[in-house]
Amino acid sequence: AQYGKSGVPDPFDADWRAYREANITRQMQLLYTTMVQLKPQAIMLSYPIGRLEDAVPYNYQNWPNWLQRNVTDGSLPQIYTSSNATFSSRVGEALNGYNGP
Secondary structure, three states, X not given: OOOOOOOOOOOOXXXXXHHHHHHHHHHHHHHHHHHHHHOOOOXXXXXXXXXXXHHOXXXXXXXXXXXXXXXXXXXXXXXXXXXXXXXXXXXHHXXXXXXXX
């Protein structure tokens, strides 16, 4: 309804993806704000899917945005592989995906 659409959303529809990503980010913000109010010394970490190219468009986990908006204190992408080359490549992707401190 927010985008003037009805029925079952197409999972590849850009509006549907934007809606889901925005709602997950909103929930992250709510969790973070609540945590800080209840226990200010606590830290909140996120553990998104390890491939940035999958985390954002397919899992709606825009963790670079979360870090920039201060809705998480840190992000540790789940990079599981037995290949050193793959691990290094994925870490590089993650570092390139976030330009903040």
